[in-house]
Amino acid sequence: MPGHRLAPDIPDDQTAHRSDAGDRSTLDSTGDTGDRDTLDSTGDTGDRDTLGDTGDPVAVLDGERRHLAASRAALRAMREHAQSLSADAAGDWVSQQVLQNLLDQRVAALADHADTPLFFGRLDRFAADDLPGTVHVGRRHVHDDRSRPLVIDWRAPISRAFYQARPADPMGVRLRRRFGFRGGELTAFEDEPLDEGAPIEQSRILTEEIERPRTGPMRDIVATIQPDQDEIVREDLGRTVCVQGAPGTGKTAVGLHRAAYLLFTHREKLARSGVTIVGPNGAFLSYISSVLPALGEVKVDQTTVTGMLGGHAAPEDPAVAAVKGDARMAPVLRRALWLHINKPEDGLLITRGASRFRVADHEVREIVASLRGTTRYGPGRAALAQRLAHTVLVRMEQRGESPDDRVQDAVARSAPVKRLLDQVWPKLVPAQVLFRLLSDEAFLTAAAKNDLTAEERQTLLWRKPPRSWKSAKWSAADGALLDELADLIERTPTIGHLVVDEAQDLSAMQLRALGRRCRTGSATVLGDLAQGTTPWSARSWTDVLTHLGTEGVVTELTLGFRVPREVLDFAARLLPSIAPDLAAPRSLRPGAGSLTVRPSADVLTDLAAAVRGVLGHEGSVGVITADAAAPAASAALTTAQVEHDVLTPDGTPAHRVCVIPASLAKGLEYDHVVVLEPADIADAELRGLARLYVVLTRAVTTLTLLHTRPLPGLLG
Incomplete structure (x- = not known):
């Protein structure tokens, strides 16, 4: 194979990635030549000459196998050392708990997964520096x-050449070696000389690793990251990156690996501010849950947008949710909150001993007007109390008294000030405001002004309002509105970095909620406009970034x-x-x-035969149906005695075959996908063709369509 030097067929029962082209292979001081000293337990042979062709x-x-064994032994020693450390040396109980938590994370990060190779590549460098x-x-x-x-982390600067080096720019590397593994055992290697100027063809080991059947959760892709993916992964923390990725381009994996890279590069900063992964549902989070731990990153939060915004999930008409998700709701909510400010009917009277101090009603109005809209609602209420108290202190000083800050605080907490606050600037929680907005037509009209049409206002109003805001059941769309109100009342804490997958499906109000959480940080935004399945799905990434409130670079992955x-x-x-402006992948x-x-x-009759037809091949099997048809598909498989699971929003399948509702x-992704009645999937929702596009691109080995109805649209 031109541009490669490969290991010939090696007589080993565990060889999974054999290459039988060429008869040359390189080896330096980490390997064994047969007629030189063998490696010691550390994998080091001293300064021996590099073996030639x-x-x-x-x-x-x-x-290389001995080096792997030595590396595993060293990792065990590192973990045992971490386990031997004690938090008792910390001065107090709280410090001990913090230190113990850090030690536990360190031990977890040093876990050796038996079915995962410790290294997957090697670089032989022109040693013109102090690096190995x-x-x-x-x-x-x-x-x-x-x-x-013994092993260098893939995120270290020196490792970048493994992904980026090429004959035109070898980046100081003369040879790149890739390793084939089965489970955790090294089975083959493949060399790519970078100092000969010859073009490098696609690696067979790389291809086989990409195409390897998958069962269980998603795996990391550190061994197969492509140069354009690596550029995204290594973008700086301060930059928001938006990735438009066609099916199979690895956009989700790129986002997860960027999170791992940033945690490695900015460990101290992100340890304080945190990294959060936001996915579309619990099933998706379960699918990706093992990727970051396999890379040694165990301190990453994973959640859904609904979970982040309170877990509200009451059923709701999509037309209502579409109005609630529109960005025009932001000014409506702001007005709704500040409409709770009332004009003072009376001034303030404070009695201290025999003295009385009065703040006239017009002075109170001036103070309220100066604060209204210039701060968040909660701090504004506290500031009003202090401003009123300060005015009283001025009256005291005018009478020759010498009050201090303690007196001002006492006045701010006094009963007359509290009564005035409750009348003029009442204490509120988000649910109170939203309840009034959705149940009081006059109030909604006043808050909406010209931002919503009369028809949209009627769409929003509850037909049968709950008895009170405390008994209200909120929808997922309401969760974003409540979050917007919460930020108007008190500032939302921020996160150091946010990874948002399937971002094209988020409403403008949901995107605003996420943007508030990274206003001092950055984000990795992942998605595919063609896979937008919600009524409010984004039509452009510019709109998504605008609603997030951030500037970012948009990059496109089209090669699957x-x-x-x-x-x-x-x-x-x-x-x-569904997406006429997108290039075909x-x-x-x-x-x-x-x-x-x-x-x-x-x-349903033919389903069992179709599933059995692919069970003879390696890999997972997904049976995807319209949501309403999932129980019938499961019953058909049960009748045919095919063991299977039915995927739920928070479920983790245990069997090789799984019935998946299209939503x-x-x-x-599944190695083999059987799709039942594509037309039913397309007809089930407003953007059903986009949903069908998602379903058809879940297969990584075979796709079988069973249909009685004509195939929809252009598929026919």
């Missing part, structure tokens, strides 16, 4: 008992690595209808024979 590939592989001449690149840093690095070309081209027939995997479109007299399919 005559090296024995079997010996090279054996040497040979670097093994892996998921985390590993050093021996003399602090010598997972979805077969035959499947992706078939699904892309829907793009002119491309796939590196031809996938001949991966698509089967099968007319059926009864899809939960976004962000997931």
Whole structure:
């Protein structure tokens, strides 16, 4: 294979990624040549010359295996050392708890996953600096008992060349080596010389790793990150990045790996401010849950937008939710809050001993007017109390008294001031304001002004209001409105970095809520405009960034690595209808024979046969149906004695076969997908064709369509 030097077929039962082209392989001081000293327990042989092209590939592989064993032993020692540390040295109980928590995180981060290789690549460098001449690149840093690095973290600056180096710009690297693994065992290697100027063809090991069937949760992609993905991953913390990613381009993985990279590069800062992953539903979060821990990052919060905004999930008409999600609700809510400010009917009278001090009603009005709208509602109420008390102190000084700050605080807490505050600037919680807005037509009209039409106002009003705001059941759309009001009352705490996946599905008000949480931080925004399935789905990323309240760079990933070309081209027939401005995605995997479109007299009868037909192949199986049809599909599989799960919003499947309601399919992938009645999926909701596009692009090996009704739209 031009541009590669590969290990020949090696007689090893565990070899999964063999390459039988070429007869040359390189090995430096980390390997074994057969006629030189073998590696010691640290994987170091001293300053031996690098072995040339005559090296024995079997010996090279054996040497690399010894280096892996030494690295695993060193990682165990690092973990045992961390476990031996005690928090008792801290001075007090609180400090001990904080220190113990940090030690527990350190121990968890040093866990060795038996089925995951510690390193996946190696760089042989032109040693023109103080850095090592040979670097093994892996998921985390590993050093021996003399602090010598055995594995370098993939996020370290020196590791960037593993992803970016090429013959035109070798970045100080003369040879890049990739390793093949099965489970945690090293089975093969492949060399790419970068100092010969020859173009490098696609790595077979890299291709096989990308195409490897998957079961269970999502895996990390550190071994297969492509140069354009790596550029996104390594963007600086201070920059918000928006990624438009077609199906199979790895946008979700890129976002997760960027979070891991930022935690590595800005550890101290993000340890204080935090990193949060926001996904579309609990099933998606369960699917991605193992990625960051596998990279040694255990201190990352994962949630949904609904969970972040209070967990409200009362059912609601999509038309009502669409109005509530519109950005025009922001000024309506602001007016609704400040309409609770009342004109004072009387002034303030404070009695202290035999003295009386009065603040006239017109003075109170002036103070209220000076504060209204210039601060948040909660601090404004507190400031009013202090301003009134300060005015009283001025009266005291005018009479020759010498009051201090303690007197001012006492006046601010006095009963007359509290009564005046309750009358003029009442204490409020978000639910009180929203309850009044949705149940009082006159109040809604006053707050809406010209921002909402009469029809939209009628859409928002409750037909049967709850008895009080305390008994109200709020919807997910209400959650964003309550959050907006909460920020108008008290400032929302910020997060250091936010990763938002499937962002195209968020309403403007939900995006505003997320933007408030990273107003002093940054965000990684991920999505695909073609996969927008909500009534308020974004039509442009410029709009999304505007609602987030941030400036960012928009980058597009159009080259897919997972979805077969035959499947992706078939699904892309829907793009002119759902996203005409997007370029059609491309796939590196031809996938001949991966698509089967099968007319059926009864899809439920034929379902079991279709599932059994793919169970003979490796990988997971997803049966995707319209939401309403999921119980019937499950019953059909049960009758046919096919073990399976039915995916729920917060569920984690335990079996290889899973029935997936179409509304939960976004962000997931399965090796083999069977889609029942595509027309039913398309007809089930307003943006049903976009939902169908999502469903058709979940397959990474085969896609089978069973249908009795004609295929919708351009698919036919």
